[in-house]
Amino acid sequence: MMVQQTTPEAAVSGVTTAAELNVAGTRGPSFGEPIVEYLLRLGDDRLILGHRLSEWCGHGPILEEDIALANIALDLVGASSMLLGLAGELEGKDRDADALAxxxxxxxxRNALIVELPRGDFGFTIMRQFLFDAYSVVTLDALASCGHAGLAAIAAKSLKEDKYHLRHSSEWVVRLGDGTEESHNRVQASLNELWRYTGELFERDTIDEAVAAVGITLDRDALHAKWESIVNDVLQRATLTIPEKTVMASGGRRGRHTEHLGHLLSVMQSVARAHPGATW
Amino acid sequence: MTLTRESVYEVLGTVMDPEVPVISVVELGIIRDATVDGDEVSVTVTPTYSGCPAMREIEDDIRTALLKAGATKVHVNTTFAPAWTTDWMGPEAREKLRAYGIAPPGRAEQGGLVTLTRRRSPVACPFCGSSDTRLQSEFGSTACKAIHVCNSCRQPFDEFKAI
Structure with a gap:
């Protein structure tokens, strides 16, 4: 990749420097403080999922749904902008949310693998959205009262929006699962494929332990249980079955992604890289 | 003219929401504070929705209005806490929304996790007042609106959703 040599002024305006891009080879934690790494996980989940949803803009199955998916994408990208903005501030290398994105x-x-998977059909998009929304709501609800004031404020704000998302995706899962034979089979197949990506959402590693020092202590097992009760409730109403004995996929939090992320980034980042520092 | 906190709020009262041009940014509840230091003004704003594209325009409008009113420098700061809620909109603002054809927000849900099978009480039609209306979608033309249809007058209408 061509690396732009930039002046300090350009770095402030959102263009990263060559030296910073050179850390690309590392897959382990490479962003300094654990809190930065932690915020990137939260921000990247929302940025990548928001981008995936935005791919539906103009292609939704019905007009209202087209508008709904675009609205939800906007909320997610907005949340990622707050989270990445805070990550950049705490990193202290003059990188703003745009530079990080x-x-x-x-x-x-640092996003979980589930959000980078291609959008698939509408049933796949909705099932993925539901599994993520339920995870997001239980997680943000816990983070809203965590000891890190900056993150707690963002979580409390996003939680209000994500409750709307979860209600929307839940209603669709029930409608499609308990709908026609065709819609039932499609969302069941989506659930079967997506289930193996849900384990990663509740993994715990050294970053989770390290951020306890700045007041973030989530009980992942308790969150997992809350998530399961929401998911079980909705899937049952939708007459859908959770696949058994699934081997869980993992790696996104450590930078080990599926082949799909690179393709997504090549689209999402193309304009910013073709015109670094451009504004309008 | 010397600016005071009161006169700054008066000026802000003339800065309208670009998407809903009948209510001001003060009525919308997004102005959290304003301080005056000589000719310099600092305004603290909280965003409505995380990704609302109107926020940047609102900041520009605030800056322009205050510069025009005599400020030499305007700082617009952003705060996320406490998170914006439609409960901060007063009765006058709600009536302006209704007169403009947008059903005003009900009370925002407090705390707890989401109720997945919520039965919403119907939203009154801003045109004919009937409560025989149905929710078409919780996501509308902007982040802050839901779409409803009135069964009585057959008119589709926006609701400013409670958040």
Missing amino acids: FFREGVQY
């Missing part, structure tokens, strides 16, 4: 390589992305 558009000038990191795939291996530097």
Whole structure:
């Protein structure tokens, strides 16, 4: 990749420097403080899922749904902008949310694998959205009262929006699962494929332990249980069955992604990289 | 003219929401504070929705209005806490929304996790007042609106959703 040599002024305006791009080879934690890494995980989940949803803009199955998916995408990208903005501030390398979104390589992305999977059909998009929304609501609800004031404020704000998302995706899952034979089979197949990506959402590693020092202590097992009760409730109403004995996929939090992330980034980052520092 | 906190709020009262041009940014509840230091003004704003594209325009409008009113420098700061809620909109603002054809927000849900099978009480039609209306979608033309249809007058209408 061509690396732009930039002046300090350009770095402030959102263009990363060559030296910073050179850390691309590392897949382990490479962003300094654990809290930065932690915020990137939260921000990247929302940025990548928001981008996936935005792919539906103009292609929704009905007009109202087209508008709804675009609205939800906007909320998610907005949330990622707050989270990445805070990550950039705490990192202290003059990188703002745009620099982090558009000038990191795939291996530097910290999103869970589930959000980067291609959008599939509408049933797949909705099932993925539901599994993520339920995870997001229980997680943000816990983070809203965590001891890190900056993150707690963002979580409390996003939680209000995500409750709307979860209600929307839940209603669709029930409608499609308990709908026609065709819609039932499609969302069941989506659930079967997506289930193996849900384990990663509740993994715990050294970053989770390290952020306890700044007041973030989530009980992942308790969150997992809350998530399961929401998911079980909705899937049962939708007459859908959770696949048994699934081997869980993992790696996104450590920069080990599926092949799909690179393709997504090549689209999402293309304008910012073709015109670094451009504004309008 | 010397600016005071009161006169700054008066000026802000003339800065309208670009998407809903009948209510001001003060009525919308997004102005959290304003301080005056000589000719310099600092305004603290909280965003409505995380990704609302109107926020940047609102900041520009605030800056322009205050510069025009005599400020030499305007700082617009953003705060996320406490998170914006439609409960901060007063009765006058709600009536302006209704007169403009947008059903005003009900009370925002407090705390707890989401109720997945919520039965919403019907939203009154801003045109004919009937409560025989149905929710078409919780996501509308802007982040802050839901779409309803009135069964009585057959008119589709927006609701400013409670959040």
